[in-house]
Amino acid sequence: MSAFLDIFSGANVQWVLIGSLLLGFASGVIGSFVLLKKQSLISDAMAHAALPGVCIMYIIFEIKSVPLFLVGATITSLIATHSIQAIIKHSRVKSDAAIGIIISVFFGFGIVLLTYIQQNSSGNQAGLDSFIFGQAASLVRSDVELITIGAFILVIITALFFKEFKLTTFDPQFAQGIGLPVSFLNGLLLALVVGVVVIGIQMVGVVLIAALLITPPLAARYWTENLGVMAILGGIFGALSGASGAILSTVMENLPTGPMMVLSASTIFFLSLLFGSKKGIALKAVRQV
C-alpha cells in the first residue's frame, strides 16, 4: 500500500494526474455536442487523420511543438472530413463506407510516416512512438502544462458558445434562419475536436481518443435530460476516466494509457446504462414491475 502511495507523491505522477483530469474533462464537454450532432464516427476519422499531420510537421521542423502539431493535425483532419463529404456527394458510396476508407487511408499513411521518423531521426526520444496508443509516463512537465492550458481554452470556448452550439445542434435550419453563422459554428466545433485530439495525442493516442470524446457524454446522457448538466457530467466522467486510466497505466508499468482510459470510460458507461437515473435499464425494469 505504501508503495502505491509513493507513486502518487512523485512529482511526475501528480503532473500526469492533473493533465489527464483536464484532458478528460475537455473531451467529455466537447464530446457532448459531437455525440448529439451524430458525428461520433467523423470525430474518430478526424483523430486518426491527425496522425499524418503531426508526423509531417515533425519531419519538416524536427521539433516537438504542440502549436505546429495543431496546424498539421488541423490540415489533415480537415482534408479527411472534406474527403468523406466529397466521396458521399460524388459517388454511390454510403457514409459508413466513406468514413471507413478515409480512416484506414489516413491512419495507414500516418503509420508509414511514423516508422520513417523512428528509423531516421530522434523520434523515439520525442515520444512520437506513443502517439498511437498513448503513454502517460512519457509526459514531462512542459507537456502537461500545454495539456492544461489547451484543455482550459477548449472548455472556455465551448462555454462561451454554449447557447449557439445548442441551437445549431438541435435545429440547424432554425439557427440559420435567425441569422446565426451555422457553418462557422460547425467549423469551430470541428476545430475544438481537433484541439482535443492534439492535446490528447501523447497521453491517449489517436486510435482511442474518439472513445474518450464519445463514451463519457454517452454515459452522462443516462443520468440527465438537460444539455448543460450532460456536458458537465460528461466532463466529470471524462476526467474520472482520464485520471484512472493514467494512474493504472503508471502503476502497472508499460500498460498503454489510452486503452486504460477507454476501459475506465467504458466501465462508467456500462454502470450508467444499467443504473442511470433517466434512461437506465434497471430503472425501466423497476417501472415495469
Added chain:
Amino acid sequence: MHALSVNNLAVTYDKQPVLENVSFAVPEGSLTGIIGPNGAGKSTLIKSILHLLPTLSGNVTVFDEPYKQQKKLIGYVPQRSEVDWDFPTDALDVVLMGRYSHIGWFKRANRKEIEWAKTCLDKVGMADYANRQISQLSGGQQQRVFLARALAQDAKVYFMDEPFSGVDAATEKAIIKLMKEWKQEGKTVLVVHHDLQTVEDYFDHVLLLNKTPIEYGETQKVFTLDNLERAYGGKIAFLQRGTAVTQEVK
C-alpha cells in the same frame, strides 16, 4: 409596400430544376396558403426564401429591403420531423431559442426573456408543460412548442412549413387562433398547406405552385377548380377522391 416580394427565384437540385421563375409579392397583413401537388417545391420555396438553401438566381425583399438586412423581422416554424426530439432539453428552453438573436452572443437569457417565453407557451396552451422534456411531448404538443418559439421571435413575417400535418384537434385550434391573432396585429403569414378542404377557411390569399407559380392572389379569385386543375394536372381525379375522404372523416 409589400411585406414580402420574391423576384425570379430559381432553385436546382442535382442539376434538376425544382423551382423556376418564381415571382410574387405578398401584401402586408395577409394570410397566404401555399398549395400544390407533392413535389411542387412548396417546402423548397420557403427554405430558399429564408436562405436555407442555395438558389440559382433571384432575390427576396422584405418591406422593400434585402432579406439579409431584415432577418430579425422573420419568424419560422419548420416541419416538426426535421429535428431530433430526443435532444436533452425542455419545452421552455426550445421556446427561448426564438430569442437568441435578441439575446446576443456570449449572454444567457435574463428573467425578462424567460417570462416572455413563458407567456408564449401560455398563448398556445402549453403553460403547464414548460419544464417537460421535449421527448415526452405528443406530436401536437411539439408542434405547439415550435409555434411558441416562433411567437417568441416577435416577428413581422411568419413562415410555417406544414404546421397542420399530423396534429390533434387542440393543436389545430391553437394554430388557427394564432394565425388570426397575427393577422389582427397586421402580421404577414405564409403557410405550406396540404388539406385543400380547409384552404378557404384558413387563408385570404393562395399561392398555387407547381415548380413555378400557377396563380397568386385572393383566395376567392385563385382557388377555383380551373386553377387547381392547372396546378395538379392529371392528379385532379385523385384530388377529388382525397377531398371526399376528408369530408368523411369530418
